[in-house]
Amino acid sequence: METFSFQAIAHVESPYKEKFGTPRQPGLVATTLGHIHLREDLNPDALEGLAEYSHAWLVFVFHANDSFKTGKPFVKTKVHPPRLEGRAVGVFSSRSPHRPNPIGLSLVKIEKIEGRRLTVSGLDLIDGTPILDIKPHLPSIEAPQGAFEGWSAQVAAPRFQVAWSPSARADLLRLTPHASDDARADIATAIESILKLDPRPVAYRGTDENPDPYMSRYGFRFEGWNVVFEMKDGVSARTAEITVIEPWRS
Ligand SMILES: C[S@@+](CC[C@H](N)C(=O)[O-])C[C@H]1O[C@@H](n2cnc3c(N)ncnc32)[C@H](O)[C@@H]1O
Known part of the structure; x- marks a missing residue:
């Protein structure tokens, strides 16, 4: 089995301090601000050019999952999204934090960049979340015509x-x-x-x-x-x- 080891490039400072009460997706609570603090040994020029974009993708680790405390990896292939109230779907058709590799992806609005600090709004991450990567959102490519949504669009929030x-x-x-x-x-x-x-x-x-x-x-x-x-x-x-x-x- 191939394994990879990555270091966090940044950490999140967020008003959400625990999983309960944290929005389930980015943008649902649009006004909330969070800060992404780049690691001290990374030159802040890594963020140069990002302020020209309105939104960025954050790739992060679900570090508060129990699997990190228990050391037992998550091996289930079906998950129970809260909105389906009991029904299960395949983990890869879900945005569940509980997945074989507990890696998350959130699209946030860029508010400001000052030195190593990137201020964003609409985040769905708890305080202290380790960030693995930051990438600009490219609306010309990442909003394809004819895109449609599966089960998540059929269940009213x-x-x-x-x-x-x-x-x-x-x-x-x-x-x-x-x-x-x-x-x-x-x-x-x-x-x-x-x-x-x-x-x-x-x-x-x-x-x-x-x-x-x-x-x-x-x-x-x-x-x-x-x-x-x-x-x-x-x-x-x-x-x-x-x-x-x-x-x-x-
Ligand atoms: C359903 S996930 C979606 C995350 C991301 N937008 C995605 O699609 O990969 C969002 C939930 O993950 C939980 N969460 C946020 N940050 C976390 C962290 N660092 N560790 C574990 N769970 C976290 C919160 O309960 C939040 O409501």
Whole structure:
């Protein structure tokens, strides 16, 4: 068996600190910013010319997969994407993090390049993700005419309503004393966008008989905060109500 060994060329600084609450694909939470820090021994001229492009591909390692902790490689050939609620597909027709080589690919918007730091928006990567490569997106080649999507286009993504409790609004104000109104609105929009798409893994969603196995209350880590939300039944759709935003304590 051929093996290859690569060194990360950069690491990600991201507001998403854990898998839960991280968007499932890039662009779903478009306003969120992240920074890619190039390795110290790489000359920043490696990034020269990239600012002329609007988007870049990030090739990265799913370093937070359990397989790295257990040392047991992932060998399954079928995976259960959250949107298929139980149905399995072949791993290579999926974007699952659990694959024979845990390598991911994300298209992000380039915002700014300063020295070794590349600022991007719309990322779907957690803090500390090792980057193996960065490549410009070439829309003339990478948006082929007649391209079509398979099973992922046939399953509607969940759409929740999102509500704020008055105390959660007050929490956000209190925790961002120096933010401008626009910056605070961006944070609120990011949190709402995460919740609209139902960040809960399939196992957390329960069954018809027991729809909320975790007592309807969940928390995810975003920036330096724990964002707590509760699932409620709204008039026409399920509602995720943000109830508390508090400093993250490990
Ligand atoms: C479904 S994958 C898609 C990633 C990439 N766009 C792709 O298609 O290869 C995105 C999910 O991977 C998880 N994830 C992000 N960064 C990770 C990391 N460094 N290690 C393990 N899982 C990660 C998060 O749960 C995120 O929602």
